[in-house]
Amino acid sequence: MKEFQEIIQSYEFAKSENLSVALATVVQVDGSAYRRPGARMLVTQEGNLTGAISGGCLEGDALRKAQTVIFQQKSMLVTYDTTDEDDQKFGVGLGCNGIIHVLIEPIDLSHPENPIELIKKALEKREVSLLISVFSVANSKSEQVGTILLSQGQNQFGDYTRVHEEFLPTLQSEIKYFDASQNQIKSFPDSLGQFSVFFELVKPTVRVLLFGAGNDTQPVAKLSEILGMELILIDGRKNLASPTRFPQAKKIIQGHAEEVIDQIETDIYTVALLMTHNFEYEVIILEKLLTCLIPYIGILGPKKKTEKLIERLESKGIQVSTDNFYAPIGLEIGAETSEEIALSIFAEIKAVLNKKQPIFLRESRSNSRKRLMKTGLIILAAGSSSRLGRPKQLIEIQGVNLIEKAITETQKSQVEALVVVLGWNPELIKTGFEPDQIPFVINENWEQGMASSMQTGLQFLIQNENPDQVILMLCDQPFVDAPLLNQLISEKEKSGKGIVACSYSNTLGVPAIFDQKYFEDMLSLKGSEGAKKVIVKNISDVFALDFPLGAVDLDTEADLDRLKNWKL
Known part of the structure; x- marks a missing residue:
């Protein structure tokens, strides 16, 4: 936030003096680097710098590139590969081990919605805004689309005119349904022009x-x-x-x-x-x-x-x-x-x-060398879907049934052990996936409530996989995907909490990840008691992960109708 403020101040001065400027933004990092995506540096035509994109290693070269951008008035994407052993090519030993992609854009001082004006607008209100930067690593030598849009509440600022027309509907949909609690970089297939998008959350000043x-x-x-x-x-x-x-x-x-x-x-x-x-x-x-x-x-x-x-x-x-x-x-x-x-x-x-547990960084580095925790996942799919009148597990949305989607997203995630819990009419539900390839168990007592289904799945994982932690998820939460499951795992590690539960509709619930120390509590639940009881009982050891779309459930035909126009 301090960097934003200083860049805006320097921009306003340049504007008053009619000095041309360019903005350099780290938009993607593969591996380790001193600065992460969102780091920025403003460069004037005279070579003055505000902000930083590295620890001082890249600024000299980026300055020269930025002055070229100012002269040509064309944006560019510059890639710095610090994994190269010959790191003297930038004039210094970089000491990092990553690939850093930097978007450099000329700033039109007369344009009311240039990238810096969008940042200014993001900071005007005390609410989270979404800043959109579009770039292409595959076409890095071509002029880049750049920072084009700010989404703030129900309002949008900027314009789409520089976005490829084939890619525009996809981008608009991604913005509309973006609900992550942290920055994201997404890449899109070749048919859409091999674009990448940096979705950057701009939060209010503390x-x-x-x-x-x-x-x-x-x-x-x-x-x-x-x-x-x-x-x-x-x-x-x-x-x-x-x-x-x-x-x-x-x-x-x-x-x-x-x-x-x-x-x-x-x-x-x-x-x-x-x-x-x-x-x-x-x-x-x-x-x-x-x-x-x-x-x-x-x-x-x-x-x-x-x-x-x-x-x-x-x-x-x-x-x-x-x-x-x-x-x-x-x-x-x-x-x-x-x-x-x-x-x-x-x-x-x-x-x-930042929801961090303070420790010495040297201990953090040593911890990173320890054995990674084994994560198991239980997909609860035992219910009869009585309110809907037909098995929701087999409902197809955009060509994929719900139980298959839940399995696919799990397989794409960092989860190492999976089990599907069936109950009502298991032979019918098994037609929705490949039971000879996917582990499943049948809960004969599924009518007794969710507790028995959860315990059936947990006992299977304990006996066969011995996981350190387990994620519980329902197959009828259509917006649960692999990135969310990975975030549950990473937030548990970062926060140091024993439970990470999703937050939606003023409550905490599944999907949620539980440390091994809570398995006993889970195995002692009865009847209709679910994971929420364990969450509430141990609330001081719970990290809440924002997931508003977790509230979308499929219990009625009306729920299904509302879902038709959503992008999954």
């Missing part, structure tokens, strides 16, 4: 609500500016909460706690830091924050103080959930000075927002 204007919070304000965060300072002491002392603050709210609470604006990209050293003030503020959906509330002071804050609120009949409380505030790094404490606070905020 907003920091800093309660407290004492001297110890000034390093917090300074560090928030360095990190490109939006600082809102709140304090009742007007002589301390001033622009002179806190020039980094976008807004300063002065007043008693009762006066300021109605002026507080929050969202899921907002964090709150209680650092007033005023217990009564913070009781009132914390009561307000409990009604806000924010991921992080940091409280300065010993645990005893936080316990007293909670006791005071509970004495008023207020139910206090501490899931987003971080008290004492900060990571344990041995911090003593206010500057060191500020560092520990923002390190913790970064870890929480």
